[in-house]
Amino acid sequence: MQTVGRTRTHFLIRAWTAFVVLAIYLPIACGALAGLSKGRYFSFPIRIFSTEWWGKTWDSFEIHVLVQNSVLIALIVTVLSVLFAFFGALAFARYPWKGRRAFQRLLLLPIFFPQPVLGLALLLWFNALGISPSWKTAVVAHLVWIVPVVTLVIAIQVFSFDPVLEEAASDLGASRLFTLRTVTLPILWPGIWSGALFAFLLSWGNFPLSLYTAGADSTIPKWLYSKMVAGYTPMVPALGTMSTLTAAALLLGGGLVRVLLKRRSELRAREG
Amino acid sequence: MSSVAASPASDSLVAQKSPRPVLQLVDVRKVFDGFAAVDGISLDIEEGEFVTIVGPSGSGKTTLLRMLAGLESPSEGYITLRGELINDVPSNRRPTCLVFQSLALFPHMTVGDNIEFPLRVRKMAPEERRKRALELMAKVRLPEDYYSKNVMLCSGGEKQRVALARAFAYDPDVLFFDEPLSALDYKLKKLLEKELKDLHRESGKTFVYITHSLEEAMVMSDRIGVMRAGKVVQIGTPEQIYTTPADRFVAEFFGEVNIVPIRRADGGWLRRDGKPVAVPSSLDIAGDEASVVIRPEYMRFVTEEAGADNTLTGTIFNEYSLGSRLQYQVRSRTGRTFLIEVPRAAAWKGDGEVTIGWDAGNAIVVGG
Numbered sequence: 001m002q003t004v005g006r007t008r009t010h011f012l013i014r015a016w017t018a019f020v021v022l023a024i025y026l027p028i029a030c031g032a033l034a035g036l037s038k039g040r041y042f043s044f045p046i047r048i049f050s051t052e053w054w055g056k057t058w059d060s061f062e063i064h065v066l067v068q069n070s071v072l073i074a075l076i077v078t079v080l081s082v083l084f085a086f087f088g089a090l091a092f093a094r095y096p097w098k099g100r101r102a103f104q105r106l107l108l109l110p111i112f113f114p115q116p117v118l119g120l121a122l123l124l125w126f127n128a129l130g131i132s133p134s135w136k137t138a139v140v141a142h143l144v145w146i147v148p149v150v151t152l153v154i155a156i157q158v159f160s161f162d163p164v165l166e167e168a169a170s171d172l173g174a175s176r177l178f179t180l181r182t183v184t185l186p187i188l189w190p191g192i193w194s195g196a197l198f199a200f201l202l203s204w205g206n207f208p209l210s211l212y213t214a215g216a217d218s219t220i221p222k223w224l225y226s227k228m229v230a231g232y233t234p235m236v237p238a239l240g241t242m243s244t245l246t247a248a249a250l251l252l253g254g255g256l257v258r259v260l261l262k263r264r265s266e267l268r269a270r271e272g
Numbered sequence: 273m274s275s276v277a278a279s280p281a282s283d284s285l286v287a288q289k290s291p292r293p294v295l296q297l298v299d300v301r302k303v304f305d306g307f308a309a310v311d312g313i314s315l316d317i318e319e320g321e322f323v324t325i326v327g328p329s330g331s332g333k334t335t336l337l338r339m340l341a342g343l344e345s346p347s348e349g350y351i352t353l354r355g356e357l358i359n360d361v362p363s364n365r366r367p368t369c370l371v372f373q374s375l376a377l378f379p380h381m382t383v384g385d386n387i388e389f390p391l392r393v394r395k396m397a398p399e400e401r402r403k404r405a406l407e408l409m410a411k412v413r414l415p416e417d418y419y420s421k422n423v424m425l426c427s428g429g430e431k432q433r434v435a436l437a438r439a440f441a442y443d444p445d446v447l448f449f450d451e452p453l454s455a456l457d458y459k460l461k462k463l464l465e466k467e468l469k470d471l472h473r474e475s476g477k478t479f480v481y482i483t484h485s486l487e488e489a490m491v492m493s494d495r496i497g498v499m500r501a502g503k504v505v506q507i508g509t510p511e512q513i514y515t516t517p518a519d520r521f522v523a524e525f526f527g528e529v530n531i532v533p534i535r536r537a538d539g540g541w542l543r544r545d546g547k548p549v550a551v552p553s554s555l556d557i558a559g560d561e562a563s564v565v566i567r568p569e570y571m572r573f574v575t576e577e578a579g580a581d582n583t584l585t586g587t588i589f590n591e592y593s594l595g596s597r598l599q600y601q602v603r604s605r606t607g608r609t610f611l612i613e614v615p616r617a618a619a620w621k622g623d624g625e626v627t628i629g630w631d632a633g634n635a636i637v638v639g640g
Binding site: 162164167168170171172178182186 | 342343362363364370372374376378380390392393438439
């Protein structure tokens with residue numbers, strides 16, 4: 001009886017898992033297929049396969065500029081938001097002070113603000129201040145929305161950090177800087193990494209804020225959207241697939257580097 | 273401590289016999305938001321001593337220790353280390369080390385890295401660090417292959433040993449302990465208490481230990497200080513504290529005791545039920561109210577053959593076996609509960625009605 005029940009449970013778990021994985025990856029696969037179609041228009045089933053649009057996308061100067069813009073914005077946003085968020089998270093998750101709860105809420109409020117409204121509001125501000133919108137103003141806009149998210153992510157890690165560890169380090173003779181370098185930061189790394197990853201992805205994929213605040217500079221989501229609305233070409237799914245594949249390659253590469261580093265340090269430890 | 277007040281003529285002699293205390297506290301107070309957690313403590317701790325501060329939670333013992341370790345600074349008073357004022361010297365500049373209650377091991381490091389941490393701070397060369405860490409691991413009885421083990425995968429007792437080795441790696445003059453054994457099971461705790469005592473003797477370092485457990489304090493310490501509400505109410509050898517508690521609080525804190533409140537009446541003392549009480553002849557109590565403190569093992573059953581200086585009657589309502597000894601709870605006619613402990617051979621065989629008693633010489637009388 002029990003084994004039958006268990007087998008059935010296992011089957012259900014597997015079926016559900018397969019369904020979820022399929023639901024996640026099927027749309028991506030469709031996009032990838034659409035980019036490999038020779039036809040100019042999006043239609044299934046695909047009659048003739050070709051890498052023509054991939055080649056065009058790869059060679060397009062316009063796309064190069066787009067990717068450059070998106071990467072630049074995302075990198076700057078990542079660095080700045082991690083910096084702000086790290087200290088912000090420390091401020092309310094690590095040190096007790098009057099008003100820290102109010103500070104925490106105030107800081108997290110922008111997350112709940114609808115992004116198109118936020119984008120428009122920022123654009124109005126930039127205009128009022130006489131700043132013409134460009135990719136730089138988009139960075140500022142992204143930060144307004146992304147810093148709170150990253151703060152939240154890092155704060156989760158900081159909340160679980162035991163401040164006694166810093167006291168212990170100091171008690172063993174370490175200076176504040178040494179403690180930060182050898183104790184606090186290494187323990188908070190997972191949170192900082194996830195925060196950075198979130199920042200990059202949120203900025204990379206952000207459309208509503210970029211739409212209003214990037215001005216004449218275009219980003220990948222902005223371009224994809226404009227091409228979907230008017231002037232569709234299979235370069236749209238091709239570019240989408242390329243960025244997915246790049247992300248996958250980066251993740252796998254990162255994982256591989258980690259495994260290699262771990263092996264090397266283990267080897268060194270064994271050799272002593 | 274008393275030798276400090278010797279006459280000037282014998283000063284040099286005294287200095288040789290009793291070196292200056294390692295740690296000296298003068299009227300130390302620590303106030304948090306108007307609440308004095310530590311309320312005027314003066315204490316001398318001698319070189320190589322094992323001093324334990326006991327007290328219930330909230331008595332200020334942890335705050336006291338944190339001030340000694342440099343994690344808090346006193347609001348008032350002085351703390352000196354080998355004669356130097358250290359009130360505001362931060363913890364990383366003090367030759368002292370604290371073993372935290374939570375142990376505060378660095379979770380992202382191996383056992384070896386944890387122990388080497390203070391050596392890394394001092395920029396010792398890696399090979400030398402490793403050698404020293406392995407020496408210390410042997411000293412605290414950690415197997416050598418634990419060196420590269422993740423510290424979070426160690427058991428409770430092993431973590432204790434790592435924390436101890438790390439503290440020794442710092443090579444402090446004084447080691448502080450904040451109830452590090454409180455989370456362990458009884459057997460392991462007993463074992464580690466003895467090992468700690470051995471380490472104390474071998475290292476010759478000064479240990480200051482705080483705990484709320486009388487047992488722990490008794491096993492390990494040269495001297496015990498009892499804290500209550502931010503003050504040290506008594507300090508002395510375990511023997512002194514046990515046999516001559518300064519007041520009712522100390523007596524009650526040090527295990528199960530029977531308390532009989534008494535009052536002065538025409539040259540003698542009377543119990544609440546009006547019967548006179550035989551007290552030790554050398555009694556020196558200032559007020560008119562006092563308490564007789566009798567440990568359960570000094571109470572006994574009174575029979576016609578074996579009488580006692582003081583007796584009372586009551587009924588047995590509970591019996592506990594302690595192995596070789598038995599404990600009975602007796603409710604007296606006035607409704608007070610007494611605890612009496614006898615060898616198993618002297619078990620009570622009659623019915624519930626009993627007369628119990630104690631001899632004046634076995635009781636302690638404290639004021640209040």
